[in-house]
Amino acid sequence: GAVVSQHPSRVICKSGTSVKIECRSLDFQATTMFWYRQFPKKSLMLMATSNEGSKATYEQGVEKDKFLINHASLTLSTLTVTSAHPEDSSFYICSARVFWTGVEKLFFGSGTQLSVL
Amino acid sequence: AQSVTQPDIHITVSEGASLELRCNYSYGATPYLFWYVQSPGQGLQLLLKYFSGDTLVQGIKGFEAEFKRSQSSFNLRKPSVHWSDAAEYFCAVGPNDYKLSFGAGTTVTVRA
Helix, strand or coil: CCCCEEEEEEEECCCCEEEEEEECCCCCEEEEEEEEEECCCEEEEEEEEEEECCCCCECCCCCCCCCCEEEEECCEEEEEECCCCCCHHEEEEEEEEEEECEEEEEECCCCEEEEEC | CCCCCCCCEEEECCCCCCCCEEEEEECCCCEEEEEEEEECHHHHHCEEECCCCCCECCCCHHHHEEEHHHEEEEEEECCCCHHHHHEEECCCCCCCCCCCCECCCEEEEEEE
């Protein structure tokens, strides 16, 4: 079964509204989660590293005020796209760094397709 | 800076035929290299990874990849493709297991 659950899988919203995407680590604690973004036929780009209980670390060029990341517990990280605009339309994926059978591994969510009208 | 190029956007292969997916990377030091697969509605699943040792790496589902430092390549191969191998494949590079840069992906279609 899935180790990481990402929700919703697809969301359509109006321009100017905010959208929250959840990434849950199922049955495992994830001190670190990662958020990626993919434009059509482009590379999956790391946006930020989310650490439980501390501020997220954003990659260069990613607006931290636009993409709010909260990692309030060891099993949940959220990405909020604030005041979304059509150019924010993209595919967003999270991953979680967990201990799996004694070894640290990276598991991915199934992604969220965001469409901003 | 690290980057990955997957030259083939889409590959169609007959079931039972061999498959090779190309990956070229740019990285300043010894990289961690990965191949991930994503089926529709599923998360990315690790097929195999390379950091050191034997340059021919065996992965799950019958896949293997060969690291060629001189060519900055890490091509993925499978001798005989099954219909269930139809998916999107991503090559990735990074300084460790977590901070990865991905290629744009190659979509594999398997025809009967």
